[in-house]
Amino acid sequence: MGAQLSADGVTALRRLAQVSLLFAVASLLATAAALMLLPYAASSGQGIVVGVGLLVGASAFAFGVMISLRKPRARRLGFFLVAMAFIAALLFGLLAVAVPESAAAFVGWTLVLLAYAAFAAHRLVRWPAAVRDEPKAELGIFISYRRDDSRETVGRIHDHLREGFDEQRIFLDVDRQAAGEDYRVVIGRALQQADVVLVVIGMRWLTIADPGGLRRLDDADDMVRIEIETALARRLRVIPVLVQGAAMPGEDALPRSLRPLSFLSALPVRPDPDFRPDMERLVAALLGEEPAGADAEAAMPGTA
Numbered sequence: 001m002g003a004q005l006s007a008d009g010v011t012a013l014r015r016l017a018q019v020s021l022l023f024a025v026a027s028l029l030a031t032a033a034a035l036m037l038l039p040y041a042a043s044s045g046q047g048i049v050v051g052v053g054l055l056v057g058a059s060a061f062a063f064g065v066m067i068s069l070r071k072p073r074a075r076r077l078g079f080f081l082v083a084m085a086f087i088a089a090l091l092f093g094l095l096a097v098a099v100p101e102s103a104a105a106f107v108g109w110t111l112v113l114l115a116y117a118a119f120a121a122h123r124l125v126r127w128p129a130a131v132r133d134e135p136k137a138e139l140g141i142f143i144s145y146r147r148d149d150s151r152e153t154v155g156r157i158h159d160h161l162r163e164g165f166d167e168q169r170i171f172l173d174v175d176r177q178a179a180g181e182d183y184r185v186v187i188g189r190a191l192q193q194a195d196v197v198l199v200v201i202g203m204r205w206l207t208i209a210d211p212g213g214l215r216r217l218d219d220a221d222d223m224v225r226i227e228i229e230t231a232l233a234r235r236l237r238v239i240p241v242l243v244q245g246a247a248m249p250g251e252d253a254l255p256r257s258l259r260p261l262s263f264l265s266a267l268p269v270r271p272d273p274d275f276r277p278d279m280e281r282l283v284a285a286l287l288g289e290e291p292a293g294a295d296a297e298a299a300m301p302g303t304a
Helices: 007-037 043-068 074-098 100-125 147-164 183-192 223-233 256-263 275-287
Strands: 141-144 196-201 237-243 267-269
Touching: 007 043, 007 074, 007 100, 043 074, 074 100, 141 147, 141 223, 147 196, 147 237, 147 275, 183 223, 196 223, 223 237, 223 256, 237 275, 267 275
Parallel strands: 141 196, 196 237, 237 267
Antiparallel strands: none
16 A cells, blocks of 8 residues: 655646646647648658547546556556557657658647656656555455444544545445434345455453443343454454454353454554554455564453
8 A cells, every 4th residue: 555645746747737637738739730731741641640649639638647646557548558658659750851842830739748758667666655556455444443442543444445445335324324224234235245344443442331330242232242253254354453452262251152353363553653554464364365574473362
């Protein structure tokens, strides 16, 4: 996952988008002007000029729009555009030699093509790390947590996951539960679409009690308990996520239906400055990739 896009990065991308859109318009005008300067050229020659000019113009326009909308694969299109701009510069350079009376116009446009290609290539090499060049992963992620235990940390985790995963496939109860809906139905429906369940465990996750003094985990109707029970029963992939320095609960500390949770390896997500590296390891685990800093040990189960 990339870091948050800086103000300088935003300005650089905006400038590249604006220049690309202007270049797209200029490319179309230059193509039309070239045809006027080649009235007696063979139809095949005119077709090459039109084809290259339209391809460069269309690519530049698409590139500018994709940058503005922060679309994935924009950088790939940019490299293609740079290559086409160099090819077009070569073509117009040859035309300057072939049609001496119009050499000034063709040389001028050749220089514009080379200047844009150099500018775009420079920006592509210095592409902001925060702007992804790949589509967001379509992994169904269900986040189970207690609001009174880890609400703020879960908010940060959710925001980070949205950078690389389809937001519509990340379930967070406060986002999806409408007023008056039975939370058991909502949970069941969401888990049907989930590929993995993150169980976020903070310092008070195990001990939070209701007004009557009963530990919430011991209540069969507790929302978090139902979430985890359902996920385990459906054999979904469950990843405990330890926050605020919490440890994995031992088997004896959990209701019988939740005891399999205590045997799962957990991943810690610590506060800054460790938050982002920990999230990168979590994302790598979600994607089934070898995490960066693989020598960092995951929290062992049953250590509470």
